[in-house]
Amino acid sequence: MNAMSGNTTTADGRKIGGVLMEMRNITLRFGGVEAIKDISFDILEGEVRAIIGPNGAGKSSMLNVISGFYNPQVGEVWFRGEKRPPMKPYEVARLGIARTFQNIALFDGMSVLDNIMTGRLTHMTTGMLAQAIWKGKAEREEVANREIVEKIIDFLEIQHIRKVPVGRLPYGLKKRVELARALAAEPKLLLLDEPMAGMNVEEKEDMSRYILDTNDEFGTTIALIEHDMGVVMDLSDRVVVMDYGKKIGDGTPDEVRNNQEVIDAYLGVAHD
Amino acid sequence: MPDQLLFAMEVTLNGLMAGVLYSLVALGFVLIFKASGIFNYAQGVMALFAALTLVGIMEGQVPFAHLINSVFGTDIHHFGWHVPALAAIVLTMVLMIAFAWAVNRFVLRHLVNQEPIILFMATIGLAYFLEGVGDLMWGSDIKTLNVGLPQGLNETIDRVTYEAFGYGFFIDNLDIVATVIAVVLVAGLVLFSQYTKQGRALRAVADDHQAALSVGISLNYIWVLTWSIAGFVALVAGIMWGAKSGVQFSLSLIALKALPVLMLGGFTSIPGAIVGGLIIGVGEKLFEFLIGVHIGGATENWFAYVLALLFLVFRPQGLFGEKIIERV
Numbered sequence: 248m249n250a251m252s253g254n255t256t257t258a259d260g261r262k263i264g265g266v267l268m269e270m271r272n273i274t275l276r277f278g279g280v281e282a283i284k285d286i287s288f289d290i291l292e293g294e295v296r297a298i299i300g301p302n303g304a305g306k307s308s309m310l311n312v313i314s315g316f317y318n319p320q321v322g323e324v325w326f327r328g329e330k331r332p333p334m335k336p337y338e339v340a341r342l343g344i345a346r347t348f349q350n351i352a353l354f355d356g357m358s359v360l361d362n363i364m365t366g367r368l369t370h371m372t373t374g375m376l377a378q379a380i381w382k383g384k385a386e387r388e389e390v391a392n393r394e395i396v397e398k399i400i401d402f403l404e405i406q407h408i409r410k411v412p413v414g415r416l417p418y419g420l421k422k423r424v425e426l427a428r429a430l431a432a433e434p435k436l437l438l439l440d441e442p443m444a445g446m447n448v449e450e451k452e453d454m455s456r457y458i459l460d461t462n463d464e465f466g467t468t469i470a471l472i473e474h475d476m477g478v479v480m481d482l483s484d485r486v487v488v489m490d491y492g493k494k495i496g497d498g499t500p501d502e503v504r505n506n507q508e509v510i511d512a513y514l515g516v517a518h519d
Numbered sequence: 520m521p522d523q524l525l526f527a528m529e530v531t532l533n534g535l536m537a538g539v540l541y542s543l544v545a546l547g548f549v550l551i552f553k554a555s556g557i558f559n560y561a562q563g564v565m566a567l568f569a570a571l572t573l574v575g576i577m578e579g580q581v582p583f584a585h586l587i588n589s590v591f592g593t594d595i596h597h598f599g600w601h602v603p604a605l606a607a608i609v610l611t612m613v614l615m616i617a618f619a620w621a622v623n624r625f626v627l628r629h630l631v632n633q634e635p636i637i638l639f640m641a642t643i644g645l646a647y648f649l650e651g652v653g654d655l656m657w658g659s660d661i662k663t664l665n666v667g668l669p670q671g672l673n674e675t676i677d678r679v680t681y682e683a684f685g686y687g688f689f690i691d692n693l694d695i696v697a698t699v700i701a702v703v704l705v706a707g708l709v710l711f712s713q714y715t716k717q718g719r720a721l722r723a724v725a726d727d728h729q730a731a732l733s734v735g736i737s738l739n740y741i742w743v744l745t746w747s748i749a750g751f752v753a754l755v756a757g758i759m760w761g762a763k764s765g766v767q768f769s770l771s772l773i774a775l776k777a778l779p780v781l782m783l784g785g786f787t788s789i790p791g792a793i794v795g796g797l798i799i800g801v802g803e804k805l806f807e808f809l810i811g812v813h814i815g816g817a818t819e820n821w822f823a824y825v826l827a828l829l830f831l832v833f834r835p836q837g838l839f840g841e842k843i844i845e846r847v
Contacts, residue, residue: 314733340735352730354723365723369735371716428734 257484259463264292266328267468268313268436273322275308282308283319284492290436295462296470297479300489301512306472307349309489310440313470314346315339327435341369345434347425349441349472355414359405359424360396362413366431367392399430402464403457419450426457430467437461439471443478451475455482476513480504488512522686529688530808531801536694538800539701540763543756544773545780545792546705547749552786553725554745555627557638561646563774565618565750568653569611570757570766574664575657576607582656604666608754615750616743618649623743650771659768664761668696697759704755705793708748712789717744725787779827785837794838799823 255263268290275283282305290296298306311317312324315336324331326342334342345366354362371388400406403423408416413424422442429437442458443451455478461467473479479486480500488496488503490512496503503509547562559565575582579598588594602610626641669692681687712718723731724741731738760770776799784795803822811818830837 316732335737336732337735337737340733346733348729348733352727352733354726354730356726357722361719361722365719365731365734368716368720368723432734 261293261463262466263294263484266290267292267326268470269325270309270313271323271325273309273312273319273324275305275312275317275319281492283312285321286487286489286492286494287322288487288494288497290468290470291485292468293462293466294468294484295458295482296468297483297486298470298472298489299474299476299479299486302474303491304489305492306489307440308492310346310438310470310472313339313436314344314438340432343369343432343435344438345429345432345436346438347422347429347440347442349444351418351421351425353413353421353425353428356412358410358412359416359427360400360409362424363396363399363427363431364392366428367396369432395433396431399427402430402460403427419446419453422446422450422454423457426454426461430461430465433465434467437467437469439469441472441474443473443475451478458482525684525686527805527808529690530804532688532690533694534801534804535797536691536698536800537804538797539694539698540756540759540773540796541776541780541799542793542796543697543701543704543752543759544777545784545796546708546789547752547756548777548781549784549786549789549792550708550749550752551745554721555724555742556635557627557642558635558786559645559749560639560642560774561649562749562753563771563777564646564649564653565615565753566757566760566773567766567768567770568618568649568757569615569750569754570664570761570770571653571657571662572614573607573611573666573754573758574662574761574766576602576610577604577666578662580657585658586655608666608758611754612751615754616747619746619750620743622746623739627742628739646771650768654768661765661767662761664758664766666758666762668693668758668762670762693759693762700755700759701793704752705789708789717741721745776823779823781837782827782830783837785839788837788839791837791839799826802826 254265257263266289269287270289271287273283273286274281286309298309300306308317312319315334315338318333326344331342340346354365357365370392400409403426405420405423405427408420408424413421416424426439426442429439439458443454446454458469458471459482462469471479471482473482483500485498486496486500486503487494488506488509490508495512496506496509498506544563544566547565548559551557551559551562574580579600579602581587581595581598584596622645626645627638630638630641671692673690673692673695676690677687712722720731720736721741721744723734723736724738728738731741756773757766757770760773764770780792780795780799782795783798784791784793803819806822807816807818
């Protein structure tokens with residue numbers, strides 16, 4: 248076990264709690280190809296956990312296992328102290344696990360506000376008829392949901408594009424709207440698939456700040472995949488390193504940075 | 520006012536009313552196409568099947584009577600009771616929801632991620648299957664559908680226009696009822712899609728499947744819901760057409776008239792389906808009245824298709840459809 252498990256407080260004063268999610272001996276195959284080979288790791292409540300590795304290491308596959316888009320052939324997924332049976336992605340979302348996508352999956356035809364409102368779907372309980380005629384409980388619920396969404400819009404500084412159809416936004420803003428939609432679900436675990444991919448330095452800095460602030464202000468547990476080593480080291484509390492579907496490192500950024508296997512995987516060594 | 524102009528006005532009004540019925544059928548297509556990208560060829564047959572079932576239940580017909588009689592050598596045709604129209608409509612709707620569920624469970628779920636053309640072929644198969652089932656269940660004779668809607672000349676309009684212009688317009692009561700029902704239906708659909716959780720989910724699924732899954736929407740549930748709504752729209756269309764011209768198997772051909780309506784309005788737009796239907800309705804009646812008489816008539820058979828062809832050349836996305844931009 249490494250030094251950070253259990254109830255601790257980080258240097259910057261955030262609380263890290265017990266185990267929120269645990270992956271046990273996960274193996275995922277596509278036909279004859281093993282995308283993930285017998286990987287185990289855990290995610291602690293309140294931490295920022297990164298999964299890194301070179302192209303094709305199986306990072307996205309791992310995120311897809313957590314979010315239910317793939318079900319592994321071998322291994323167990325434990326969430327909040329319970330073993331999770333094989334689930335559909337929408338069922339996983341209802342458990343309180345929200346995610347973003349590497350290639351951005353937004354509702355292009357809808358406005359920014361409507362997109363973020365879809366993040367509240369898992370929290371809406373009133374009946375269809377009540378909502379259609381907009382009375383009583385349904386109205387109160389809609390107002391409460393709107394308040395939460397407006398708070399997130401403020402937080403991510405996208406007030407000026409609230410009414411704009413998402414299809415018309417530039418790439419960097421789309422990424423931010425996608426984060427907003429995931430946050431609107433008030434997730435217990437937030438999964439970010441390459442949140443900084445394709446961004447320039449300035450946009451990367453903004454996004455890093457939003458991720459850290461999310462973790463800091465809402466105490467959201469975050470698991471993220473990233474390509475860029477530098478960014479990850481600054482952001483995360485602990486890092487899992489994958490290469491060719493195997494786990495080759497797990498620990499604090501400093502521990503991982505000095506791990507010979509990790510260095511080899513990133514710099515490339517001749518395999519004999 | 521010159522007679523010719525008065526006639527043209529009357530024709531236009533009648534065209535609008537006929538257009539409402541085209542719109543109703545087109546609406547069913549648009550709903551399913553938006554939510555799942557499937558062009559549901561079976562929409563027209565669904566209207567037919569709904570109308571057949573409605574008549575069958577109201578008349579107390581024994582379903583599959585022909586089959587039962589030939590297998591067991593019995594001679595039963597009717598239960599001997601009559602079901603009130605409203606109860607029969609509810610029962611028919613239940614059957615349409617069951618049908619929506621079955622289509623998803625046994626056909627579409629196995630074709631997820633297939634090419635659109637394959638899904639289209641599947642709905643063609645579905646159309647003929649459903650037509651066959653309808654025939655087997657209720658028989659192939661022409662039936663009259665009478666759910667108690669008013670029919671015949673509207674005397675108020677006749678009198679008012681006679682007093683105003685000296686010429687009484689002939690407007691069928693049934694057409695007026697159809698228009699009112701269509702307006703209510705569309706208003707309901709708009710409310711549903713804009714303000715309910717399910718409506719939002721439906722729009723989300725129409726836009727992006729992956730993103731919809733990630734916010735906790737079950738695709739299967741939404742698809743069953745969409746097909747059920749399309750089934751409801753088919754039922755309404757079936758009642759209207761059935762009341763107007765009897766329930767017969769040519770009813771399924773109205774689906775073909777919906778095609779030019781969709782080309783005009785765009786495949787993804789609910790207002791488009793409405794406006795497209797009205798334009799085709801008015802267009803074909805006026806064309807027949809003004810030009811058809813000089814070139815031998817029967818222009819109503821082809822006018823809609825030629826108009827749609829012109830639209831395809833100059834505005835392929837239709838009046839309200841999303842513009843197709845392919846980035847290179």
